[in-house]
Amino acid sequence: MPTDSLHDYSLREPRFPDPVDRSLEDADIAIETRLEMYRKLQELRQFGKRAHDLFLQNLVKGTTHLSLGMEAIATGFGAAMQPGDYTFATYRGHAHSLARGMDLGAAMAELLGRENGVLGGKGGSMHLTDVEKGMMGSYAIIGAHLCIANGAAWSAQMRGTDQVAVAFFGDGTTNIGAFHEALNMAKIWSLPVVFVCENNLYMEYTPIDLITAVDHPAADRASAYGMESIIIDGNDPDAVYLAASQALRKARSGDGPSLIEAITYRSGGHSRADPAKYRPKDEVDAWVERDPIPVYHERLLSIGTPEAELTSIEHGVADAIDAATEFAKAGNEPGEAALMTDVWSDGGSQWRN
């Protein structure tokens, strides 16, 4: 590795993706599930692109952290989870919210800061939450939500339900203390929780391998907490679905937590402020070839799905994204009445008499 690479990350040795596992064509996954995953992939991708466009039009303010290129993880888990299960995500939580069924219009309106947003404009892009759908929140300071997911799992354990909590986080999260506290507690209490590391190879702007003591930031730590090392192709919805199903089954049957490291790649930068110039060009090109959508499109064709059916799904999603955009744009700005509500459970914000 040239010494300059310590300062100019684009000169680093690129990290190329593994080839697609063709044997997954024969995986035992119902065609209905696969088509629904294809629809969801399209929904997450088109939503992300639209959010990007609306940001450029200055309709989405602040910042956005998109999952473009990483949608297969939310998709695979979304398909494997049951309605009562709990999702905990990071600020990069749009895909995970939509994967649990958050309304597209309410999600888009929240990005636009409108009254008809899923949080009434009070949370914004980094905090999408829809408790009725099991989407228990998007937490913008990494690490904490692994501990909180433990709490939801503990609660399910105490209430005697078979609910599972799933916490999604990036590779960067594996170097904060809360990650380690959460894994230890989950194991000693045998909690029904699944920790999912989306390893997109970059912390924010810094390559994760340069600032982590082990090659696999999550999987190589698993043994320290009595868990199995699980590394999967995070760009393949089928691979994610199979791993998710197995971990969820284990948690539901009382056999405790799992830690899954899903290898993936961001199509773009960390956030709206990041053009991602620190990545080697041939690395980016190689990962574009492994984008989950064309790969899954090809798989569905090769197992006999008519092209017209996939095209119809794509068009249906495009119409839904357009409708969601119109719903969001038509929403009012939140009024002053909303400002002082819901600090407390009585609906108000009074701190004195």
Add this chain to the structure above:
Amino acid sequence: MAELSYRDAVAYAIAQEMRRDPSLVMLGEDVAAAGGVFKTTVGLLDEFGPDRVRDTPISEQAILGAAMGAAMTGIPVIAEIMFSDFLAVCWDMIANEIAKSRYMTNGQVSFPLVIRTANGGGARFGAQHSQSVENWAMMIPGLKVVAPSTPEDVVGLLAAAIRDPDPVIFFEHKSLMATKAVVPDGEVVDHLGTAHVVREGSDVTIAALALMVPRALEAADRLAASGISAEVIDLRSLVPLDTRTLLESVAKTGRFFTVEENPRLCGWGAELVSIVSEEAFWDLDGPSVRITTPHIPLPSAAALEDLALPSVDRIHDTIERSVDSRGMA
């Protein structure tokens, strides 16, 4: 009527509430088998079992994360953070997650949880195990902040905090653990956000909290001997704050003093003085005066710690000087 120590009142209140609500659970470091390092949770494991009274690793973020996640999914929780100084280790969980998530989600979640913690100085533990950090919590929107000064208030306010649907930080004072008082029989439940006038007076109002309440009362007795009639208010709760009791007292006395164990800057007394000057300015006959620990970390040596914390002498002398310099109203 049973006589209880401040220390025993904690377990008494928790047991009362755990008997009432079978879903209520508790967790923390050494709280179960050991009964707590301050022996405030003795007997709870035996009565309620290890599923409801749980020992944890030294993992403050994991403790409060577990409390938050359980509370937001319908299980009320009491979490203990052994020393209030350790709140700094898990402050993200408190200040950013627990306090703000209800507002950020437009009211989708609520957090019926209590974070109990041993607070305050006087035990010669040095700068990292002696702080009075109520102000840290007071300045974060979304947290309720309670600090009792008597065994009866420990029972009543802790029960009220447990029943409150919002997050409450409950500060138990280390130097009050051995104090004893009679607690009424039967269920004891108080109200958050209610200050008590614990001594009536007509010349000056003294607002105090936790360990500073008995010191303010003793100073008031001595001021009486000098002909100054002091009214002492035990605030009991900083959020919600009972400003009505405070302003009524100042309207009567015309002089306002705070006795704060915290270091000087941004103590709760500064907020109270601000409220009094905005809303009771024309009732005042002289400047409001804050009696606090100086703006220093707390030293360990007994002689130095005693100099740092507001003493009965300092409270008495400061008020007497301040009143004398103006003459009586």
